[in-house]
Amino acid sequence: MLVMLFLSSGLFLGWSLGANDASNIFGTAVGTRMVKFYTAAIVASIFVVLGAVISGAGATHTLGKLGSVDMIAGAFMVALAAALTVFGMTKLSLPVSTSQAIVGAIVGWNMFAGKPTDMAALTKIASTWVMSPILAAGFSLVLFFIVQFIMKYWKIHIFRLDVYTRIGLIVVGAFGAYSLGANNIANVMGVFVSVAPFDTLHIAGISFSGVVQLFLMGGLAIAVGIFTYSKKVMMTVGEGVVKLTPQTALIVVLSQAIVLFLFASKGLETWLMAHNLPTIPLVPVSSSQVVIGSILGIGLAHGGRGIRFRVLGRIASGWVTTPVIAALISFVSLFFLQNVFDQQVVKPTHQATLQQNISLETPGHG
Amino acid sequence: MIFKKTKNLELKMDAFLDKISEAGIVYRRGIKNYMNKSGDDFERHVAQIKQLEHEADELRKNIETQLYTQTLVPESRGDILALMETSDDVIDRATDTLVEFSIENPNVPEPFRDGFIELARTTVKATEEMVKAMRAFMRDPLNVRNYLHKVYHWEKESDRIAGELKRAIFASEDLKLSEKIHLRYFALHVDTLADRAEDVADRLAIYTIKRSI
Numbered sequence A: 001m002l003v004m005l006f007l008s009s010g011l012f013l014g015w016s017l018g019a020n021d022a023s024n025i026f027g028t029a030v031g032t033r034m035v036k037f038y039t040a041a042i043v044a045s046i047f048v049v050l051g052a053v054i055s056g057a058g059a060t061h062t063l064g065k066l067g068s069v070d071m072i073a074g075a076f077m078v079a080l081a082a083a084l085t086v087f088g089m090t091k092l093s094l095p096v097s098t099s100q101a102i103v104g105a106i107v108g109w110n111m112f113a114g115k116p117t118d119m120a121a122l123t124k125i126a127s128t129w130v131m132s133p134i135l136a137a138g139f140s141l142v143l144f145f146i147v148q149f150i151m152k153y154w155k156i157h158i159f160r161l162d163v164y165t166r167i168g169l170i171v172v173g174a175f176g177a178y179s180l181g182a183n184n185i186a187n188v189m190g191v192f193v194s195v196a197p198f199d200t201l202h203i204a205g206i207s208f209s210g211v212v213q214l215f216l217m218g219g220l221a222i223a224v225g226i227f228t229y230s231k232k233v234m235m236t237v238g239e240g241v242v243k244l245t246p247q248t249a250l251i252v253v254l255s256q257a258i259v260l261f262l263f264a265s266k267g268l269e270t271w272l273m274a275h276n277l278p279t280i281p282l283v284p285v286s287s288s289q290v291v292i293g294s295i296l297g298i299g300l301a302h303g304g305r306g307i308r309f310r311v312l313g314r315i316a317s318g319w320v321t322t323p324v325i326a327a328l329i330s331f332v333s334l335f336f337l338q339n340v341f342d343q344q345v346v347k348p349t350h351q352a353t354l355q356q357n358i359s360l361e362t363p364g365h366g
Numbered sequence B: 001m002i003f004k005k006t007k008n009l010e011l012k013m014d015a016f017l018d019k020i021s022e023a024g025i026v027y028r029r030g031i032k033n034y035m036n037k038s039g040d041d042f043e044r045h046v047a048q049i050k051q052l053e054h055e056a057d058e059l060r061k062n063i064e065t066q067l068y069t070q071t072l073v074p075e076s077r078g079d080i081l082a083l084m085e086t087s088d089d090v091i092d093r094a095t096d097t098l099v100e101f102s103i104e105n106p107n108v109p110e111p112f113r114d115g116f117i118e119l120a121r122t123t124v125k126a127t128e129e130m131v132k133a134m135r136a137f138m139r140d141p142l143n144v145r146n147y148l149h150k151v152y153h154w155e156k157e158s159d160r161i162a163g164e165l166k167r168a169i170f171a172s173e174d175l176k177l178s179e180k181i182h183l184r185y186f187a188l189h190v191d192t193l194a195d196r197a198e199d200v201a202d203r204l205a206i207y208t209i210k211r212s213i
Helices: A002-031 A037-055 A057-066 A072-091 A098-113 A119-154 A158-195 A210-241 A246-262 A266-274 A287-301 A309-339 A350-361 B002-035 B039-069 B077-104 B110-139 B141-171 B177-211
Strands: A201-203 A206-208
Touching: A002 A037, A002 A072, A002 A098, A002 A158, A002 A210, A002 A246, A002 A287, A037 A158, A037 A210, A057 A098, A057 A119, A057 A158, A057 A266, A072 A098, A072 A158, A072 A309, A098 A119, A098 A158, A098 A309, A119 A246, A119 A287, A119 A309, A158 A210, A158 A246, A158 A287, A158 B002, A158 B110, A206 A210, A246 A287, A287 A309, B002 B039, B002 B077, B002 B110, B039 B077, B077 B110, B077 B177, B110 B141, B110 B177, B141 B177
Parallel strands: none
Antiparallel strands: A201 A206
16 A cells, blocks of 8 residues: 555656647647547557557666666655656746656755766766757658658548548557657656566466566556546647647657657667667657657748747756756655655665664664 | 548549539530520520539538538538538529529620620630649649639639620610610629639638648
8 A cells, every 4th residue: 555655656647647748649630630539548548558568668777777766765756756846847837848857856866865876877868858859850851751742642632631641640649659658657657666566466377577567557547647638638739739730740740659669669779789780778758849849840841930949949948947956856855755754765775774773872872 | 431431522522523514514505505596405504504503512512411420621621611612603603694594585686696605615714724723622732723823814814805795785886775784794694603713713722722731
C-alpha cells in the first residue's frame, strides 16, 4: 500500500502525460473530426503501453546515468517535484516539458544527496532537447515535399484522399503513440526503476520483471490520462492553436513519431553501432517541442511565412528555466520530506551509517 | 467496404458534373432550335433539360446526405457542398431560360437570331470550362487555374456579345419598345448563365488555395 502511495507521483505524471501529450499525436485528427475520439483513445492507449513495455528501457537507462535515485521516498519526491513544476508552469502559461522537469528534479536529488551529477550525461540530454525539434523540422520538411509530389503526380480524388488520410492518421498515430510510450515512460517511471519494489511475476509462462511491471503501470496511467482528459486538449489543438490540413497533420505526426522513436529505439542504436555509424542518444525528449519543430518544418516548406519566432524563443527559454525550477523544488521538498515527515530519501552510505552509530554511542549526544 | 463507398461517391460526383455539362449542350441546341423555328426540336430540348435538372438535383442531395451521414472530408465538406449548390444554379438557370422561351415565345427578328445563338454558344463555353475546373478540383487541384482563366474569358466575352446584342435591339427602328424590352430581358437571361459559371469559378479559386497542403 505504501509502495503505491510512493508510486502515485509517478502515476500522476503518467496521467498528466496522457492528458496532454496524446493531443500531440491525435489532436489534429480528432479536432478536425477525421478520427473519432474513442478510436484515437483506444489506439493511443494500446500503443503507448506497448511502447513503454517493449522499448521503454533505453531512455530510462540514460536518465539512470544522470542520477540513480536509491530510495523510493526520494523517487516519489523527485517525480512529485517534476509534476509540480509542470503543473505550476502550465498554470503560469510558461513553456514546460515533463522531460525537462524530471531531469531538473533528478539533478535536485543529486544536489540534496551530495552526489555528483554526471555532466557528460547531462550534456547529452540537454543537447537532445535542442536537437529534437530541429530534427523534427527537417523530417517534416522532407516529408512535406514527398507528400506534395505524391499528390501532384497521383492525382488522387478528394474523397479517396480523405480515406487514405484517415487510415494514415490512425496508422501513424499508432506509431506515434508507441514512440511516445517508448520515449517518455522514462519520465514517468524512470526514477523508480532502481528502487522497483516488485518481484518478477510469472504468468502463463511469461516472466514480468519488476521494471516491466513498473512500465506497464506507467503506461496504464498514461492510458487513463488519454481517456479521462485528453479529449478537451485534442479539440483545442485541432480547432485553435495551429490550423493544419489533414495531410499536413499526417506529416507532423509522422515526423514527431520518427523523432521520438529515434531517441528511444535500442534496436536502432544496436544497428547503427553494428554498422559503425554514429548513434543517437536514447533520451526522453519533449513531444510538445518536437511537434512545434514539425510544424516549423511545414512553415519552412511554405517559404517561412507565418513562423512566430517568439514561440521558438519561449521554448528555448524553457530548456533552462524548467530544469532549474524543478531542481529547486526537488531540493527543497526532499529536505521537507526527510526532516519534517521523517522519510529516508537517500540511502545512507556505509561511512554515514558508521558515523551515525558512533554519534549515538558517544556520551553527551542524544 | 470503405473504398467501395468512396468509389460510389466519386462516381456520383462525376455523374453530377456530367449532368451540368450535358445541360450546357442541350441549352445551346435548344436556343439554336428556337432561333431556327424548329418548334418540336426545341420542346424536346426543354423536356430534356428539365429531366437533367431533376437528375442533377437528386444526385446533389444524395451526395450531400452521404457526405454528412458518413462524416466524409470534414475539412473540405462545406466547400464541396457550396460548390455543388452554386453549380446547381447553373443548370437551374439554363432550365429556367429555356422554359421562359417556351412560355413567353418571344418574337426574335431575323437580324438578332445569330446574335442569340452566338451568345448561347459563348455562355455554354464558360460553363464547360467551369465543369473542367470542378473536375480538376476533385482530382488535380494544381490544374484548376488552367480552366479558371478560361471561365473568366468566356464570361467577359458573353458580356460583350450581350451588350452588342442589346445595343442592336434598341437601335432597331422596326421594333416597338415593349418588344425591345422583351428581347433585352431574354438577352440578359441567356447571358446570366456565364455569370453563374463565374460565381462557381470565384469559389473554386479560393477553395483550391485551401486544398493545397
